[in-house]
Amino acid sequence: MKRYDLIVVGAGPAGMSAAIEAAKHGVHVVVFDENARPGGQLFKQIHKFFGSKEHRAKIRGFVIGQELLDEAAKLGVTVELDSTVIGLYQDKEVVVKQGEQVNHYKGDAIVVATGAAENMVTFEGWTLPGVIGAGAAQTMMNLHGVRPGNRVLMLGTGNVGLVVSYQLKQAGCDVVALVDAAPHVGGYGVHAAKVARTGVPFYLSHTIKRAEGTDHVTGVTIAQVDSHFQFVPGTEKHFDVDTICVAVGLSPMSQLFKMDGCKVVDDRRKGGQVPVVDDLGQTSIPGIFAAGDVSGIEEASSAMIEGRIAGLAAASYLGFATDDEERAGVDANERALDGLRQGMFAPKNRGKKVEKTEEGIPVSQTLLERGYVADSEIERFPGVTHRVGIHPVIECTQNIPCNPCQDVCPKHCIKVGSHITALPQLEPDANCIGCGLCVASCPGQAIFLVDEKSEPGFAEVTLPYEFLPLPQKGDRGQALGRDGKPVCEAEVVGVKRTKAFDHTAIVTVKVPEDMSMRARFFKAAPATETD
Amino acid sequence: MGTRIAEHPILGVPQKGRLVSFTYDGKTLQGYEGEPVAMALKAAGVMVHRYTAKRHEPRGIFCAIGRCTDCVMVVDGVPNVRTCMTPLAEGMEVRTQYGATAVPFDAGEKDEASAKDGGAA
Ligand SMILES: Cc1cc2nc3c(=O)[nH]c(=O)nc-3n(C[C@H](O)[C@H](O)[C@H](O)COP(=O)(O)OP(=O)(O)OC[C@H]3O[C@@H](n4cnc5c(N)ncnc54)[C@H](O)[C@@H]3O)c2cc1C
Numbered sequence: 001m002k003r004y005d006l007i008v009v010g011a012g013p014a015g016m017s018a019a020i021e022a023a024k025h026g027v028h029v030v031v032f033d034e035n036a037r038p039g040g041q042l043f044k045q046i047h048k049f050f051g052s053k054e055h056r057a058k059i060r061g062f063v064i065g066q067e068l069l070d071e072a073a074k075l076g077v078t079v080e081l082d083s084t085v086i087g088l089y090q091d092k093e094v095v096v097k098q099g100e101q102v103n104h105y106k107g108d109a110i111v112v113a114t115g116a117a118e119n120m121v122t123f124e125g126w127t128l129p130g131v132i133g134a135g136a137a138q139t140m141m142n143l144h145g146v147r148p149g150n151r152v153l154m155l156g157t158g159n160v161g162l163v164v165s166y167q168l169k170q171a172g173c174d175v176v177a178l179v180d181a182a183p184h185v186g187g188y189g190v191h192a193a194k195v196a197r198t199g200v201p202f203y204l205s206h207t208i209k210r211a212e213g214t215d216h217v218t219g220v221t222i223a224q225v226d227s228h229f230q231f232v233p234g235t236e237k238h239f240d241v242d243t244i245c246v247a248v249g250l251s252p253m254s255q256l257f258k259m260d261g262c263k264v265v266d267d268r269r270k271g272g273q274v275p276v277v278d279d280l281g282q283t284s285i286p287g288i289f290a291a292g293d294v295s296g297i298e299e300a301s302s303a304m305i306e307g308r309i310a311g312l313a314a315a316s317y318l319g320f321a322t323d324d325e326e327r328a329g330v331d332a333n334e335r336a337l338d339g340l341r342q343g344m345f346a347p348k349n350r351g352k353k354v355e356k357t358e359e360g361i362p363v364s365q366t367l368l369e370r371g372y373v374a375d376s377e378i379e380r381f382p383g384v385t386h387r388v389g390i391h392p393v394i395e396c397t398q399n400i401p402c403n404p405c406q407d408v409c410p411k412h413c414i415k416v417g418s419h420i421t422a423l424p425q426l427e428p429d430a431n432c433i434g435c436g437l438c439v440a441s442c443p444g445q446a447i448f449l450v451d452e453k454s455e456p457g458f459a460e461v462t463l464p465y466e467f468l469p470l471p472q473k474g475d476r477g478q479a480l481g482r483d484g485k486p487v488c489e490a491e492v493v494g495v496k497r498t499k500a501f502d503h504t505a506i507v508t509v510k511v512p513e514d515m516s517m518r519a520r521f522f523k524a525a526p527a528t529e530t531d
Numbered sequence: 532m533g534t535r536i537a538e539h540p541i542l543g544v545p546q547k548g549r550l551v552s553f554t555y556d557g558k559t560l561q562g563y564e565g566e567p568v569a570m571a572l573k574a575a576g577v578m579v580h581r582y583t584a585k586r587h588e589p590r591g592i593f594c595a596i597g598r599c600t601d602c603v604m605v606v607d608g609v610p611n612v613r614t615c616m617t618p619l620a621e622g623m624e625v626r627t628q629y630g631a632t633a634v635p636f637d638a639g640e641k642d643e644a645s646a647k648d649g650g651a652a
């Protein structure tokens with residue numbers, strides 16, 4: 001039986017971070033992952049992450065994944081792929097299926113970082129080919145370059161449903177609707193808004209009645225549900241689709257903990273059955289740790305920090321780190337973790353209905369019910385102001401732990417402040433030079449540059465754009481409002497892409513003067529749109 | 532239906548292996564070496580991977596990460612192969628799985644024979 005100081009199960013952000021931290025202290029580590037490629041969920045995340053610098057905000061998930069793998073390789077961490085851990089015993093023996101073989105390994109400490117599995121809902125026709133999980137859609141389009149379908153309906157408006165809908169559009173799919181049985185959008189408003197403004201309608205308090213088709217999906221019928229989740233007769237709506245994508249939540253994959261006899265509890269706020277852990281991630285069995293989504297569904301940013309804590313705690317448990325080193329490292333990581341666990345969407349606020357922002361501003365109800373902030377609501381948020389000349393309009397209206405907008409501005413125009421969930425606002429003496437860095441860096445794509453009177457009768461609006469084909473200077477088309485409906489004619493007067501923008505182009509459109517606060521997306525006229 | 536993304540706004544042009552030929556129920560298709568068999572099928576518009584044993588219901592890709600077993604097919608004569616986890620190789624013979632075999636439920640010897648003919652192509 002092969003022996004290691006530390007065995008890590010799962011090569012996602014949590015597992016890799018644990019392995020890196022332990023290896024830094026000289027621990028001999030092996031990581032097992034069932035996939036052919038390491039990185040867990042990270043390589044499917046092609047959007048920019050929220051958070052602050054220490055959480056690697058504004059960097060795309062797959063880039064963070066590559067950085068982790070590079071660091072692990074430099075430290076000599078062994079990652080065994082195509083290796084599924086099928087057994088874990090109290091004496092820290094691990095049974096691994098590798099190809100046709102079943103091998104036994106022994107560790108002196110174990111970190112379990114197996115992540116989460118997707119939940120499913122059933123409806124008539126749910127087993128038809130063409131009904132897929134959101135994770136499957138991401139795997140197809142973001143890892144293998146294959147479009148999951150041409151016309152897609154998304155069920156679920158949590159961050160996963162919102163982000164995957166946006167990614168489907170980036171892959172060139174038509175997303176016909178976003179549907180959720182809950183009365184309110186579950187994910188970040190900024191994620192919803194960037195989908196809504198492209199013209200995808202949201203149907204809250206609706207769910208799927210049936211998937212249609214004989215051999216595969218050819219259509220779907222949704223209907224409204226009442227407060228007891230019963231269908232309301234006569235509210236059916238049909239869509240012709242070839243794909244139904246399901247994003248109804250994740251559950252921790254905590255089965256291994258049950259095998260080894262660790263204490264496990266059912267915790268709804270953590271997404272299901274999770275091991276009982278102390279503040280170091282140690283389970284009820286000394287030397288066995290948990291980190292990442294397996295100990296509570298959260299984010300890659302928090303999974304990495306939990307991984308570092310568990311890796312450090314394991315190093316200390318094994319005698320490779322002193323108590324002082326452990327304490328200092330853990331304290332710093334816990335502060336970072338605490339920073340992430342703030343705001344309206346923090347684990348502690350899950351399931352609560354938030355009526356007002358921390359600033360006391362009523363939250364946008366339209367955002368919760370239809371995925372965008374209504375024109376009549378937007379002006380009450382502090383980032384939305386009127387100035388002479390070009391200036392950012394920051395449509396970030398919920399308290400989320402995020403501040404790249406403040407970090408990137410070379411002129412210090414935007415302020416979030418030391419309290420990371422505060423709504424961003426424009427400094428009173430802001431002197432914006434129109435560089436566009438804030439527009440391109442905002443993970444929520446919530447910042448627009450507006451020149452309310454660029455020439456008599458006209459205004460210019462600069463917006464982030466991450467689709468193909470990229471509009472060209474001189475293109476004409478329509479400006480769409482926050483609700484994705486056409487508001488006026490528009491002409492592209494500038495397109496800018498730089499390395500610092502990291503694949504987010506910024507597009508400037510000229511619109512009638514009275515549209516400067518309404519035009520938020522550009523749709524090329526059909527002639528230039530066809531490919 | 533599912534088609535390949537020629538260029539992606541964030542990921543650029545997908546990096547793929549060598550183009551290889553394989554057969555699907557006897558028909559020759561092409562895909563990229565090393566990509567999951569299920570992706571090559573998806574790109575070719577194949578939706579149904581198997582029919583269930585009892586109720587003869589169609590199944591296709593569902594999880595794409597090896598968990599649900601909806602995508603299993605008969606690959607090179609071996610049934611129950613998860614096509615979403617199996618790398619494509621030149622000359623692979625992929626067949627729709629009916630229950631636990633590649634023989635259609637209501638078909639007799641004739642269909643099997645013609646399928647074999649196709650497979651040899
Ligand atoms: C659409 C979407 C968008 C997201 N957006 C963001 C975002 O913007 N910011 C953010 O911070 N987070 C985001 N996340 C969340 C983030 O991806 C996860 O929280 C994070 O990946 C969890 O990390 P992990 O290491 O715990 O688990 P995972 O990344 O799931 O990794 C676990 C690994 O363990 C492997 N494994 C499981 N069981 C076994 C076993 N028995 N044997 C061997 N290997 C096993 C799995 O295959 C996997 O590779 C998003 C998630 C999704 C789905």
Ligand code: SF4
Nearest residue numbers: 409432433435436438
């Ligand atoms: S455009 Fe440039 S200068 Fe203006 S607010 Fe944004 S980052 Fe600052």
Ligand code: SF4
Nearest residue numbers: 396402404405442444
């Ligand atoms: S406006 Fe600022 S705080 Fe809001 S999502 Fe964008 S970068 Fe984050």
Ligand code: FES
Nearest residue numbers: 593595599600615
């Ligand atoms: S699609 Fe689920 S195992 Fe292949």
